[in-house]
Each structure stands twice: as structure tokens, then as C-alpha cells.
Amino acid sequence: MTNDAYTGEVSPGGEAQTRTAGHLEITKVAVDPQMSNNCYLLRCTDTGDQVLIDASDEAPRLLELIGDGGLSAVVTTHQHWDHHRALAEVVRATGATVVAGEPDADAITEQTGVSVDHRVGEGDRIPVGTCSLVVIPVAGHTPGSICLLHDDGSGQPHLFTGDSLFPGGVGNTQGDSGRFQQLLEDVSTRIFDVLPDETWFYPGHGSDSTLGVQRPHLDEWRERGW
Template structure:
């Protein structure tokens, strides 16, 4: 049986917090505790949490982190940095590109996906068709960037990290609905081949 994926939309920016639950062992991980600690605690009901994992350290993704660490008493896993605003994260588990994390009888593979922020990672559910992508990309476009260099890095991430995934992969982003990669592949391929000059900011796949 595949991992159970639970979600809550929390906080003023409608951020998607996820929980992955192994149906065989009941072990769970909480991904991106952005806000509303009571809702997140309820989302984990009936499970045995083993870790909190972060896709990245923007404030809307970590707003309830300290409270959930107190409540759950489990280690924190994240990319080693640099973090947003020089945040002193004090994570117990460094998650780097290519690393694996075990949730019960299931494996998450870590992909480093910088651009939106340097510490952005994705969690690819092995032997599955789902990836928790954070703010790497959304149904309508890539994550916001704050410099032309960041935007060029986003293009590299889309080309080298995201597009090699198979069409049947379903992306679960930090905001908005999940979507099938194959349904957006042509748009993403066209997007990364355009000359965007020194653009940065909010982008959409059909942006000229």
C-alpha cells in the first residue's frame, strides 16, 4: 500500500502543509508546518510522528515550526542552508540532494531544487507517482524569484531536476492544487527555451 498523503491549507497565504503516513507501521512525517498548530496536530491523529521535514525556510512554511517541535518532540530535517534571513534552524537531520529518508516501509528521495530560495528541496516518493515540490513550481508557473540570478537558477532546476521526472508524476506544491507533470510538460519546456533576459519575479508558464 502506498503512503497516505494528508494535507491542510494553513496561514494567511494558503500554504499547503502535508503529512505522509505509512499504512503498515503508522509512522508519519509532517512537511512544512506553516501555521495553525492545532490543525496540524489533528492532521497527525492516529499516527506516530518520527520527524518534521521542510521543503524550505520561507516564513509561511515554518510559522508553526517551533510549536510543532515542542508538541511532537521529533527531529527536524532540512537542507543545511543557507536559510531565509540567516535563520538559525538547528535541524538534527541534514537533507542533501540524493539523500533518502525512510517513513515506515517507504522511502523519500531528496532533490535539491534551488531558485525560489537556495535551500529548496523536493521529496520524491519512491515507487510512487507523487512528489512534494514545495515552491519549486506550481500548476501555473515557477516559484517567485528575487533576482535575475535566482531566475536563471530556477530555469536550471526545471530543466535538470523537474523535467527528467516521468509524465505520470503528480506534483504537490506549497500553494494551490496538485497537478500532473505531463499535463504541464510542453508549457514548461517552452518556458525554459524562451529568452527572458534579466527577468525575475512572479512568472507564468505562458509568459512571453
């Protein structure tokens, strides 16, 4: 399913969906019927270089999507177990570089046995051929959660948010008010205050949305406290 038919609604065992954003092709697939994690394969249409965001599960399915094009890197958005269960197998099969936010890197290695090659922070760029992803740290869901921004200059940026931002609210902070305040503050100041309403965002579970659709609800989320 491509471009005009893209809805962002995928389910484990179902078909992937693909759209293009400038010279970046974005393929979204859901894995694991229980957790229904989203994984995103990004491919530069100029060079064919590919980067995977979150090798969450079902390595054979992910490797099928990657195909013969090779994989430059796997970016893990945060340290939680459900987002890196296929990391070791995908890296072993492809030789891809492993990328994660600095504060979560050690935990990812402890849980997966995979070394993090590049520990990234605010403003770092992850190349995808002639395209790139800009790292936006957003703490609270975990200390080292990162969002990844692709802006092709078209006026509609594309943002991969992991479990930090969903349609309907920020990520789970397990009832910890300090973590919630940190996450909401980071999401507000580093995402909503900087990026336009047209920004399309892709979360770690469930459907996509735009910042414009979610922006009117920020005060409601703050008052709700989760």
C-alpha cells in the same frame, strides 16, 4: 475525503483531503487564509509512522491531524517564513526530528529557534516507515529549497515541490534573472528530464498537477522569464 474523491483542491478552514500511493497515505491540508499554505502529513500504512512536510501555521490543526500516531519528522522545504511558523510548537508537542536542506538550515534555525537535526542534500532518503522520500535539491527560490520524491514503483511517482514548482510555472525569484535561470535549470534537469509525465506533484500553495500537463509549457516559462 479519500482516494476517488481526491482533487488536491483544499482551502484554509476547510477539510483535508487524503489519498494513498502504495503504502503511503498522503493527507493535504491548507492553513492561514492570507497565505494559504499547503501542509502534507504522510503516514506509512505498514507501520503507522508519520512525517509532516512544512509545519506552516495553525499548529493545533496540524496536531489534530497527527493525532495519537506520533510524528517521526518534520521536513521544511525551504527557509521562507510562511513555511515554518508552526515548526517550534509541533516539534515541542511531538518530539519530531527536524529536517531541511543544508543551505537553508541555519536560516530556519535563526527564524524559528529550532535546531535542524538532519541537513539533507541530493539523493538523501527520509524514511516514512517502510516508505521513503528522496531529496532533490532545487535552488533558486531559496538556496536550499528541496523537493521530495516518493516512488512506489507503480509508474506514478509523487513529488512534493515546496515553492519551487507550481501549475503554471516555477517559484518566485523576485525578478532576479540569475535565480530564475538557476531554478528553471534545476527544475528542468532534476525533475522534468528524470521523472515521467505521470508524476503527480504537490506544491506549497494551491492545487496539484502532473508533470505531463506542465511539460509542454517549459519553453514558454523560459521565454516569459518568471
